[in-house]
Amino acid sequence: MAIRRAAAFGLVTAVVFVACLAECGGGGGSSADGGHGDSTIGNPFGDGGAPITSLTIQPQNPTVPVTITNGAVSTMPITFTALSGTLVVPASFSLDHGELGVLVAGTGVFTASGNQSGVGTVTASDSNGVAADGGPVSATTSLTVTIAMSQNGKPPAGDAGGGNSLGGNNGVGGNDYGGPVDPTTKTVLDGPATAPSSAQELGFLYPYDKTVWPQGVLAPLLQWQSTHASATTAVKIHLSEMGFTFDGYYAGPGFVNEPIDEAAWSKALYGNQGDPLEVDVTITDGTTAWGPITEHWNVAGGVLQGTVYYNSYNSQLSGSGNGAVLAIQPGAISPSLAIPGSDTDCHVCHEVSSNGGTLFMMDHTYTTEGSYDLTMSGAQIQSYVGTSTAADGTSNSAKFVWSGVYPDGTFAMTSSTHTVVYTTLDSDLYRRDTANHVTYGGAITETGWTSAVTQAITPSFSPDGAHLAFNFWTGPGDGTTVARSGHSLDMMDFDCGQGTVDGGAPSQCGGTTYAFYNLRELYYDTTRYVGWPGFTPDSKGIVFHNAVQSGSSGWADDQISTWDGAEAELWYTDLNPMPQPLRMNWLDGLDGTSTSYLPTNTNHPNDTILNYEPTVNPIASGGYFWVVFTSRRMYGNVAAGDPYSGYTGAPIPKKLWVAAVDINPTPGTDPSHPAFYLPGQELNAGNSRGFWVVDPCMANGNSCVTGDECCNGFCRQDADGGGLVCSNNPGGCAQQYEACTTDSDCCGGGTQLTCVNGHCAQKSPN
Numbered sequence: 001m002a003i004r005r006a007a008a009f010g011l012v013t014a015v016v017f018v019a020c021l022a023e024c025g026g027g028g029g030s031s032a033d034g035g036h037g038d039s040t041i042g043n044p045f046g047d048g049g050a051p052i053t054s055l056t057i058q059p060q061n062p063t064v065p066v067t068i069t070n071g072a073v074s075t076m077p078i079t080f081t082a083l084s085g086t087l088v089v090p091a092s093f094s095l096d097h098g099e100l101g102v103l104v105a106g107t108g109v110f111t112a113s114g115n116q117s118g119v120g121t122v123t124a125s126d127s128n129g130v131a132a133d134g135g136p137v138s139a140t141t142s143l144t145v146t147i148a149m150s151q152n153g154k155p156p157a158g159d160a161g162g163g164n165s166l167g168g169n170n171g172v173g174g175n176d177y178g179g180p181v182d183p184t185t186k187t188v189l190d191g192p193a194t195a196p197s198s199a200q201e202l203g204f205l206y207p208y209d210k211t212v213w214p215q216g217v218l219a220p221l222l223q224w225q226s227t228h229a230s231a232t233t234a235v236k237i238h239l240s241e242m243g244f245t246f247d248g249y250y251a252g253p254g255f256v257n258e259p260i261d262e263a264a265w266s267k268a269l270y271g272n273q274g275d276p277l278e279v280d281v282t283i284t285d286g287t288t289a290w291g292p293i294t295e296h297w298n299v300a301g302g303v304l305q306g307t308v309y310y311n312s313y314n315s316q317l318s319g320s321g322n323g324a325v326l327a328i329q330p331g332a333i334s335p336s337l338a339i340p341g342s343d344t345d346c347h348v349c350h351e352v353s354s355n356g357g358t359l360f361m362m363d364h365t366y367t368t369e370g371s372y373d374l375t376m377s378g379a380q381i382q383s384y385v386g387t388s389t390a391a392d393g394t395s396n397s398a399k400f401v402w403s404g405v406y407p408d409g410t411f412a413m414t415s416s417t418h419t420v421v422y423t424t425l426d427s428d429l430y431r432r433d434t435a436n437h438v439t440y441g442g443a444i445t446e447t448g449w450t451s452a453v454t455q456a457i458t459p460s461f462s463p464d465g466a467h468l469a470f471n472f473w474t475g476p477g478d479g480t481t482v483a484r485s486g487h488s489l490d491m492m493d494f495d496c497g498q499g500t501v502d503g504g505a506p507s508q509c510g511g512t513t514y515a516f517y518n519l520r521e522l523y524y525d526t527t528r529y530v531g532w533p534g535f536t537p538d539s540k541g542i543v544f545h546n547a548v549q550s551g552s553s554g555w556a557d558d559q560i561s562t563w564d565g566a567e568a569e570l571w572y573t574d575l576n577p578m579p580q581p582l583r584m585n586w587l588d589g590l591d592g593t594s595t596s597y598l599p600t601n602t603n604h605p606n607d608t609i610l611n612y613e614p615t616v617n618p619i620a621s622g623g624y625f626w627v628v629f630t631s632r633r634m635y636g637n638v639a640a641g642d643p644y645s646g647y648t649g650a651p652i653p654k655k656l657w658v659a660a661v662d663i664n665p666t667p668g669t670d671p672s673h674p675a676f677y678l679p680g681q682e683l684n685a686g687n688s689r690g691f692w693v694v695d696p697c698m699a700n701g702n703s704c705v706t707g708d709e710c711c712n713g714f715c716r717q718d719a720d721g722g723g724l725v726c727s728n729n730p731g732g733c734a735q736q737y738e739a740c741t742t743d744s745d746c747c748g749g750g751t752q753l754t755c756v757n758g759h760c761a762q763k764s765p766n
């Protein structure tokens with residue numbers, strides 16, 4: 001996806017080798033052509049010279065400022081010099097972060113690009129010198145690039161702007177960029193401002209303080225409330241972090257929201273050095289300024305991976321004007337149909353394998369479903385027609401609705417009854433097809449399951465394929481663990497000869513017997529119903545839907561639904577021998593004192609209990625796991641109406657949200673962080689059940705950005721020194737997102753990166 005290409009900046013290294021400067025005369029030790037010869041410095045320093053055994057670089061640790069005003073970049077180049085003692089030495093110069101600018105190796109001249117702020121390392125080397133360890137002589141110094149950016153009015157063409165008919169301006173809705181601010185008003189915005197006396201006078205509605213943002217997502221729409229809104233004629237947005245500042249000025253009447261400049265947002269995220277990113281908003285009526293209001297956000301040092309497949313109702317992409325299964329990638333301005341051609345009918349109730357290869361979905365009859373191969377542009381694998389009889393003597397209808405799909409997509413565990421669309425069969429394993437892709441076969445032979453479990457609701461396999469979590473509704477149990485009629489979350493271990501390493505990515509099942517064992521209860525509440533469990537990528541934790549109040553429609557799934565007044569929280573449990581389930585307060589909207597930080601109005605008195613249906617990205621990014629979930633909470637002032645409203649032609653509050661979750665959290669502590677709205681959704685559609693998966697892998701030779709895109713797990717420069725392509729393991733340590741089996745496979749031997757679900761991931765920053 002295009003936005004992920006930005007991550008490649010960090011892979012660029014500006015290295016151009018220098019031709020040695022000619023020396024005067026032919027003093028002892030110099031080569032015949034007056035060159036460097038035997039690593040001595042010849043005339044004019046005397047015959048024989050002195051061997052080069054060490055270098056230094058001047059200037060040391062320089063800072064290069066860049067100013068960007070209304071898109072125009074201004075900076076001054078600097079020149080690095082290599083010295084041996086006090087003597088200038090010919091050397092080649094290189095820079096480890098080419099995104100900072102261009103370093104000409106032959107001259108040592110560096111010119112900042114203005115693409116990104118940050119710190120890099122400059123290396124000067126002399127291959128003819130001899131260091132103490134016998135290797136070439138080299139020296140290093142840090143190089144810091146700072147950016148001070150300002151924009152008056154709409155950004156230049158190509159720097160975001162515009163808008164789209166589906167997700168609103170830049171996929172986030174609200175106002176487009178305001179116009180330029182006159183000098184007098186700009187002076188007011190830059191001068192002293194009156195601090196608001198309350199959040200009602202001037203306060204943020206969205207985003208939330210302490211949000212963790214991944215790289216590669218669109219800039220958020222800043223939204224606020226103010227008693228001065230009707231008088232507001234201009235607004236100033238200020239961003240600041242180590243090495244980067246941005247001031248944006250926008251004129252227009254009645255400001256209550258404004259997008260962040262997309263170019264400034266990208267520079268802030270990719271240039272972040274681990275410190276908080278501060279955002280300030282100041283408003284004015286042209287005479288008096290109010291503010292600033294301030295929030296501090298954290299930036300994850302990695303690009304969000306994968307694709308979210310979700311149900312959407314009243315989508316403009318559906319010709320039926322009703323249900324559709326859509327796909328959206330982080331950074332996309334708008335979604336697309338998950339299966340090309342599916343816009344001629346209503347399609348809902350989907351499931352997707354975590355490897356991104358297989359999608360199941362139901363049509364408008366609620367009796368016919370199909371499986372689709374996402375590696376073959378959505379080609380149908382098999383259609384399961386409810387009116388026909390399968391080889392096992394049962395109807396095919398709804399066998400895969402809300403099922404737990406095995407990571408490779410070849411089979412799934414049935415969710416039996418207790419959902420609005422369901423199969424009347426008992427829960428069991430079923431293949432997506434048989435060998436000839438025509439006749440649908442019966443249940444897979446297994447041991448340990450049917451003897452203990454009859455009805456498992458919304459089951460889910462772990463990413464390593466070794467566990468199955470589910471709501472244990474009915475069944476005989478194992479003599480110790482019993483069914484709880486919808487009030488418990490349980491788990492069993494699973495072995496099909498998949499050859500997994502704990503927490504690693506599974507291979508396909510290699511055995512002839514599929515065995516379930518070790519039934520145990522993870523959570524039980526006599527008054528609450530649970531469902532929709534989603535494992536973290538390391539298979540060591542589960543995020544799940546915990547109902548506060550069931551819906552009132554009387555439908556079969558009201559206990560764990562999202563409609564008709566249903567209320568729910570998201571909870572987390574680790575999978576230690578003694579699980580400690582707890583509410584994900586920060587994700588749900590509660591601060592460290594269990595006080596809601598979410599905005600309220602008459603339609604939304606308490607949005608902390610309007611969170612449902614989580615799934616977890618199987619790839620860890622930037623030191624975090626990432627949860628996508630359905631929420632009916634206010635989206636600032638853009639979608640603030642009735643949380644249970646249907647299609648009205650206006651923005652609907654039922655949307656997908658994303659939150660960061662700490663890797664390896666302390667047991668018994670909330671691992672979550674405040675959530676953000678997933679950009680690119682259609683504002684006027686009701687969206688739900690985001691199912692997050694990796695993208696189908698690519699074979700060797702295909703262009704790539706990171707190793708998780710590749711079937712063999714490695715993305716490296718091609719043999720001709722060109723772009724990055726999928727490849728075999730080149731040897732050495734694996735980089736972030738590349739394939740691994742244990743921590744020791746990753747660069748740093750587990751100190752810098754850790755192996756999570758078969759891919760190297762950054763360690764959690766906390």
